[in-house]
Amino acid sequence: MYKGMKKFLIRKILFIPLTFIGITMILFFIINLLPPQTLALAYTDSDKELTKEELDLIIEKYDLKGNILKRYGKWLLKTLKGDLGYSQVSKMKVIDAIKKYLPATIELTIFSIIPIFIIGNLLGLTAARNKDGLSDKIISTTSSFFYSMPSFIIGILLLLIFYGIFGVLKPQRYSITTEIMISQGLFKTYTNFMLIDSILNLNPSVFIDSLKHLILPSLSIFLGTSASFIKITRNSTLEELNKDYVRTLRAKGLSENYIFQKHIRKNILIPQITVGGLQMIRLLSGVVITETIFDWPGIGSFGVRAARQLDVSSVMGFVIIVSILFLLGNLIIDLLYVYFDPRIKYE
Amino acid sequence: MLECLEKQNEIITLKNLSVRYKNFYALKDINISIKEREVIGICGESGSGKTTLCKTIAGIEKYNGEIKFLKDLKFEFIFQDPTSSLNPKMLVKDIISEPLIVRERITKREVICEKIKKVVAEVGLDSSIIEKYPHQISGGQKQRVAIARSIVCEPDILLCDEITSSLDISVQAQILNLLKDIYEKRNLTMIFVSHDIFALYYISTTIIVLYKGMILEKGKADEVIKNPKHPYTKILISSILTTERECIDIEVRENKTKSRCIFSDRCFIYDKECDSFENELINVSDTHYARCIKV
Amino acid sequence: MNRPLSELIKKLWKNKKTKYGLIILTVYIALALFAPLIAKPYRQDNPYIVKQHSFSPIPQKPSLKAPFGTTQNQYDIFYAMVWGTRLIFKITIKVILISLLIGLVLGGVSGYYGGLIDEVIMRFTDIILSVPSLILAIFVSAVLGPGIEKVVIAISFVWWPAYARIFRSEILKIKSMDFIKYSQMIGAGIFWIFRKHIIPNAIYNVMILASLDIANIVIIASSLSFLGLGSPPGYADWGQIISLSRNWLISGLSSIEYSHIVLIPSVFIFLFVFSLNLITETLRDIFDPRLG
Numbered sequence: 001m002y003k004g005m006k007k008f009l010i011r012k013i014l015f016i017p018l019t020f021i022g023i024t025m026i027l028f029f030i031i032n033l034l035p036p037q038t039l040a041l042a043y044t045d046s047d048k049e050l051t052k053e054e055l056d057l058i059i060e061k062y063d064l065k066g067n068i069l070k071r072y073g074k075w076l077l078k079t080l081k082g083d084l085g086y087s088q089v090s091k092m093k094v095i096d097a098i099k100k101y102l103p104a105t106i107e108l109t110i111f112s113i114i115p116i117f118i119i120g121n122l123l124g125l126t127a128a129r130n131k132d133g134l135s136d137k138i139i140s141t142t143s144s145f146f147y148s149m150p151s152f153i154i155g156i157l158l159l160l161i162f163y164g165i166f167g168v169l170k171p172q173r174y175s176i177t178t179e180i181m182i183s184q185g186l187f188k189t190y191t192n193f194m195l196i197d198s199i200l201n202l203n204p205s206v207f208i209d210s211l212k213h214l215i216l217p218s219l220s221i222f223l224g225t226s227a228s229f230i231k232i233t234r235n236s237t238l239e240e241l242n243k244d245y246v247r248t249l250r251a252k253g254l255s256e257n258y259i260f261q262k263h264i265r266k267n268i269l270i271p272q273i274t275v276g277g278l279q280m281i282r283l284l285s286g287v288v289i290t291e292t293i294f295d296w297p298g299i300g301s302f303g304v305r306a307a308r309q310l311d312v313s314s315v316m317g318f319v320i321i322v323s324i325l326f327l328l329g330n331l332i333i334d335l336l337y338v339y340f341d342p343r344i345k346y347e
Numbered sequence: 348m349l350e351c352l353e354k355q356n357e358i359i360t361l362k363n364l365s366v367r368y369k370n371f372y373a374l375k376d377i378n379i380s381i382k383e384r385e386v387i388g389i390c391g392e393s394g395s396g397k398t399t400l401c402k403t404i405a406g407i408e409k410y411n412g413e414i415k416f417l418k419d420l421k422f423e424f425i426f427q428d429p430t431s432s433l434n435p436k437m438l439v440k441d442i443i444s445e446p447l448i449v450r451e452r453i454t455k456r457e458v459i460c461e462k463i464k465k466v467v468a469e470v471g472l473d474s475s476i477i478e479k480y481p482h483q484i485s486g487g488q489k490q491r492v493a494i495a496r497s498i499v500c501e502p503d504i505l506l507c508d509e510i511t512s513s514l515d516i517s518v519q520a521q522i523l524n525l526l527k528d529i530y531e532k533r534n535l536t537m538i539f540v541s542h543d544i545f546a547l548y549y550i551s552t553t554i555i556v557l558y559k560g561m562i563l564e565k566g567k568a569d570e571v572i573k574n575p576k577h578p579y580t581k582i583l584i585s586s587i588l589t590t591e592r593e594c595i596d597i598e599v600r601e602n603k604t605k606s607r608c609i610f611s612d613r614c615f616i617y618d619k620e621c622d623s624f625e626n627e628l629i630n631v632s633d634t635h636y637a638r639c640i641k642v
Numbered sequence: 643m644n645r646p647l648s649e650l651i652k653k654l655w656k657n658k659k660t661k662y663g664l665i666i667l668t669v670y671i672a673l674a675l676f677a678p679l680i681a682k683p684y685r686q687d688n689p690y691i692v693k694q695h696s697f698s699p700i701p702q703k704p705s706l707k708a709p710f711g712t713t714q715n716q717y718d719i720f721y722a723m724v725w726g727t728r729l730i731f732k733i734t735i736k737v738i739l740i741s742l743l744i745g746l747v748l749g750g751v752s753g754y755y756g757g758l759i760d761e762v763i764m765r766f767t768d769i770i771l772s773v774p775s776l777i778l779a780i781f782v783s784a785v786l787g788p789g790i791e792k793v794v795i796a797i798s799f800v801w802w803p804a805y806a807r808i809f810r811s812e813i814l815k816i817k818s819m820d821f822i823k824y825s826q827m828i829g830a831g832i833f834w835i836f837r838k839h840i841i842p843n844a845i846y847n848v849m850i851l852a853s854l855d856i857a858n859i860v861i862i863a864s865s866l867s868f869l870g871l872g873s874p875p876g877y878a879d880w881g882q883i884i885s886l887s888r889n890w891l892i893s894g895l896s897s898i899e900y901s902h903i904v905l906i907p908s909v910f911i912f913l914f915v916f917s918l919n920l921i922t923e924t925l926r927d928i929f930d931p932r933l934g
Binding site for chain 1: 772773775884887892
């Protein structure tokens with residue numbers, strides 16, 4: 001590793017905990033706009049109405065009154081240790097709820113990101129190679145069309161067509177059959193990632209079942225997010241095609257495919273990564289909405305359910321975990337930059 | 348060169364003034380006394396500190412040392428770049444009336460209109476210009492608007508920071524003449540900064556030559572131009588040839604010196620004698636000073 | 643500044659796509675303005691409560707009584723769409739006004755004074771911008787509780803940092819100009835300098851951002867109400883209607899007969915956002931070279 005690269009990475013890595021502290025500070029200050037009694041409810045695990053004395057006890061115990069900065073410090077330490085309070089909506093500790101729901105979201109996210117990059121790349125290249133031709137027009141118009149739709153509209157239209165009308169695909173993560181298999185111990189959830197687990201369980205029917213359930217939500221996310229990536233692929237490719245070195249290679253007699261594979265593909269990586277990074281925000285918001293539409297048991301729908309019922313500790317946990325995912329995502333993007341951008345290496 | 352018309356009192360005195368930026372002195376050891384109705388011409392190359400001096404007198408720079416004012420004086424400032432000194436989104440009439448509203452708190456529209464009309468005519472512009480935006484008029488006209496803005500409130504002191512440097516040569520002469528007229532009609536004291544020593548000769552009563560933040564020569568304009576004592580002043584004057592005075596042979600020098608003389612590393616008459624110079628201002632005559640051991 | 647505005651509209655009109663966008667948008671504006679005439683208020687105290695024909699749980703197809711049909715529990719879709727247009731305009735305008743107010747004040751202070759206050763405000767905006775806006779808005783809604791006014795506050799909280807940053811960077815460009823120094827020198831107060839010099843020169847880019855933003859605010863507002871955080875049940879709110887339709891779909895009782903409860907609101911919302919996008923696309927092209 002060159003010295004410049006090291007410094008760059010260290011700066012970026014240091015940035016994460018600082019931002020994390022900043023975000024949690026703002027979240028904490030906002031949440032403390034609520035009176036201590038409401039906050040106390042986050043620490044009860046019963047459904048009964050609590051008396052004033054019981055509430056006061058909880059307020060005492062969990063330090064819900066007093067100097068806000070001191071409390072922030074204590075709260076931050078607790079949070080870093082993993083204690084996020086109790087979730088009213090899921091009747092378990094918030095941290096356990098997150099552990100329960102996170103794999104579903106990650107599986108959905110990864111299953112959506114891969115088509116965006118692979119199919120999106122392909123579509124962008126096709127559009128560029130057929131500039132102003134039929135496929136270019138179709139690809140560009142269709143992708144902008146879906147990009148400008150609010151994501152819940154895309155989701156609900158997909159749901160209508162494939163579930164309501166044709167009944168071929170269903171919402172949620174797996175069918176009742178699978179659910180019964182899990183509850184009876186016939187299917188072991190090692191990782192909580194259905195696709196991986198079904199391979200580990202050597203169970204092809206569950207694998208197909210999970211796939212069938214993954215298609216609609218990830219298609220919804222793909223349609224709502226990919227247009228930007230397709231556009232940047234198309235436009236950067238066109239830029240590259242206009243450059244002198246391409247003319248030289250063509251004159252040498254090399255095939256278009258070769259030029260694409262060996263040269264253009266690499267040169268458009270940087271703008272693609274940039275746009276990919278910017279789309280992360282849109283992706284995360286899209287995941288939250290898509291999970292709600294398709295009843296997908298991930299942290300997105302968890303957070304929304306919690307917000308609906310004003311379960312602030314769950315929502316806090318939800319926002320914290322999403323922020324962490326976002327920061328990690330940014331870090332990955334920066335690492336990709338370092339890997340692919342030769343200029344940074346020599347700074 | 349303008350004649351000093353009346354008996355003068357000192358109205359501004361700068362004593363041991365210095366202005367320091369992080370690790371160097373923009374101005375050092377500045378001692379100037381400005382008398383009423385003087386036109387002080389400050390000359391120097393870029394980086395000499397002349398703009399800083401102008402700003403310090405106007406009160407917008409932090410300084411060490413002393414500035415004394417005899418009485419409460421009204422300052423006005425004209426900047427070098429008329430494009431940057433006029434708000435592109437304001438009409439000329441609003442630009443000129445701004446000091447009337449802010450300083451004088453005049454609110455009556457007729458009074459403002461009267462004053463604007465008068466001052467626009469005085470700077471030689473057509474009255475139709477007041478309804479225009481800055482981007483619709485030429486550089487010379489913009490600078491005239493800036494001048495109009497600065498005299499509409501009848502200031503006591505007018506500070507001009509390189510106001511002709513960004514204009515065409517033909518326009519420069521017009522502006523200088525305009526300034527002369529304004530000076531003669533009003534009870535003004537002017538401080539005029541320029542790198543062009545001949546413009547200063549035309550308009551100033553006193554000339555001060557700055558170099559690297561220090562005064563190298565100061566005196567009556569006539570004396571400094573016709574009888575320059577400091578080698579640097581001679582270099583500045585030699586930049587234009589005329590038949591009026593002898594041409595001096597000047598070589599470009601780069602000396603390695605141990606002298607405290609601030610100019611020694613470029614001086615063409617540097618020799619061992621200069622090593623013992625204490626870098627102070629020496630009286631050549633009553634009103635003429637130079638910072639050189641060879642006078 | 644009236645001449646630039648009419649020139650702008652002329653330019654937009656020339657572009658074919660944008661022309662259709664403007665026409666569609668005008669239709670929606672008319673719907674919002676004339677809502678009480680187009681769909682008579684169902685209840686006098688609060689016209690936003692959707693007309694219910696009866697209480698049967700099964701959605702009805704479009705008929706004379708209900709031009710767009712009804713959802714489950716007999717909410718009239720036509721009524722909901724018309725008053726929903728008015729509601730979304732109200733929410734969007736309020737959000738833009740509040741975010742602009744906060745953004746311009748904080749961005750202005752930050753840019754003009756610099757120093758510590760600038761650092762603090764900028765870190766603050768950095769942090770808010772580092773969380774996806776929908777998710778932070780969900781959080782703020784959960785803390786504030788249900789209600790339209792709360793949603794407006796939640797979205798404004800997430801939205802103002804972008805305006806503050808742009809305004810601040812414009813101010814930084816202007817601050818070093820001589821005409822500002824001149825005003826300071828003659829003793830102008832800060833309100834004068836802002837009113838006469840800074841705002842007329844710096845507001846341009848902020849306004850562009852605000853107009854490009856309208857579609858995004860509509861999307862986030864309707865997303866929040868779709869998620870159930872916003873207007874109370876039974877309100878004429880686009881997101882809510884879609885949410886009802888979704889519930890019906892999921893419940894498994896749906897079939898092709900009831901597709902109108904999904905299609906009609908979807909097309910309605912989509913057309914609105916689409917028309918906004920057509921306009922902002924061309925706006926972006928017009929202003930792009932100048933945005934630098």
